[in-house]
Amino acid sequence: MVHLSLPDLTIIDTGPGPSRLRDLLIENSINPYEVILTKNSEIVPDDLEVAGEDCIRVIDVVHGG
Amino acid sequence: MCAFHHCDVCGLAHVFTSHDNKRHLCSSHFISDIESRVFNEFSRLSVAGYKRVIIAFSGGKDSSALLELFARYQKINPVFSITALTIDEGIMGYRDACIEAAVTLANKHAFEHTILSFSNLFSKTLDDAVKNNCGRACAICGPMRRKALEEGAGLLGADSVATGHCLDDEAQSILMNILRGDGQKLMRNPEKKREGLIPRVKPLRLLHEREVTLYAMLTGSYSILPPCPYAASAVRNEVRSLLNSLEYKHPGSLLRLIRFQESLWSNRIKN
Numbered sequence: 001m002v003h004l005s006l007p008d009l010t011i012i013d014t015g016p017g018p019s020r021l022r023d024l025l026i027e028n029s030i031n032p033y034e035v036i037l038t039k040n041s042e043i044v045p046d047d048l049e050v051a052g053e054d055c056i057r058v059i060d061v062v063h064g065g
Numbered sequence: 066m067c068a069f070h071h072c073d074v075c076g077l078a079h080v081f082t083s084h085d086n087k088r089h090l091c092s093s094h095f096i097s098d099i100e101s102r103v104f105n106e107f108s109r110l111s112v113a114g115y116k117r118v119i120i121a122f123s124g125g126k127d128s129s130a131l132l133e134l135f136a137r138y139q140k141i142n143p144v145f146s147i148t149a150l151t152i153d154e155g156i157m158g159y160r161d162a163c164i165e166a167a168v169t170l171a172n173k174h175a176f177e178h179t180i181l182s183f184s185n186l187f188s189k190t191l192d193d194a195v196k197n198n199c200g201r202a203c204a205i206c207g208p209m210r211r212k213a214l215e216e217g218a219g220l221l222g223a224d225s226v227a228t229g230h231c232l233d234d235e236a237q238s239i240l241m242n243i244l245r246g247d248g249q250k251l252m253r254n255p256e257k258k259r260e261g262l263i264p265r266v267k268p269l270r271l272l273h274e275r276e277v278t279l280y281a282m283l284t285g286s287y288s289i290l291p292p293c294p295y296a297a298s299a300v301r302n303e304v305r306s307l308l309n310s311l312e313y314k315h316p317g318s319l320l321r322l323i324r325f326q327e328s329l330w331s332n333r334i335k336n
């Protein structure tokens with residue numbers, strides 16, 4: 001289960017993957033153009049494939065967080 | 066399944082993929098790409114004769130990235146005399162954190178830093194000014210900020226005021242001016258010299274906000290600050306969301322809006 005941690009502190013549990021991060025964002029109505037992503041505090045690109053128990057933090061480029 | 070890309074330049078793992086999918090860059094090549102684009106703009110400003118630059122420095126990510134870029138450019142090519150100018154609008158629970166971030170970053174780069182407050186300049190804070198009119202806070206704040214910047218820049222002997230406006234901000238302003246039917250604002254080139262006004266320059270105007278934010282994060286000049294309590298009321302949020310959606314589906318839309326405005330400016334000169 002891949003977890004997306006959103007700027008408003010909610011966490012979305014997605015399917016087990018593997019999935020491309022950009023597709024996960026779009027499935028959850030998040031515009032990839034508006035966000036930067038980190039995994040284990042490292043910045044990762046939105047064409048990264050994720051799977052398993054990966055936790056991805058979604059940072060809003062407009063308002064931070 | 067899709068192929069995982071690597072940095073187009075060095076082949077190491079990339080941290081950035083442009084939203085049109087054409088560019089993949091690692092951290093250090095992303096930083097050098099941004100710096101070469103903005104340094105070209107700094108060189109253009111230097112050739113145009115600007116020497117005494119005031120950076121409109123809120124402490125937010127865009128102006129922090131701009132300050133970082135100026136600091137790095139000055140190390141290679143110290144052609145500008147720079148002072149960072151922070152305007153304290155007087156917004157309870159918001160501005161203090163921004164000012165603290167601004168002071169820290171200005172000190173890090175040993176830039177001169179001046180803070181001017183609405184309460185000193187206008188004898189009232191923004192909170193006072195919008196007390197019964199929160200819905201119009203941005204419309205009230207904008208002209209006060211511009212006046213404060215103009216006064217501060219005049220006091221500091223500036224020949225230009227550099228702001229951290231990026232491509233997204235500029236495109237939003239163009240569409241908002243069209244929606245308001247404000248042709249005069251649409252036609253106004255802020256860099257053009259006018260009697261009694263200090264030119265505004267926008268070295269980040271061709272960078273996407275996402276690029277500016279990532280640059281700030283990768284260079285350690287990014288701090289997460291609280292959102293402005295008045296921002297939620299702004300029409301700009303709706304325009305931003307619309308344009309971001311267009312930009313993602315049709316990459317280049319924002320830049321085409323900028324080019325559209327530039328074509329209006331140049332046609333006006335010919336006419």
Ligand SMILES: [Zn+2]
Nearest residue numbers: 072075091094
């Ligand atoms: Zn590289």
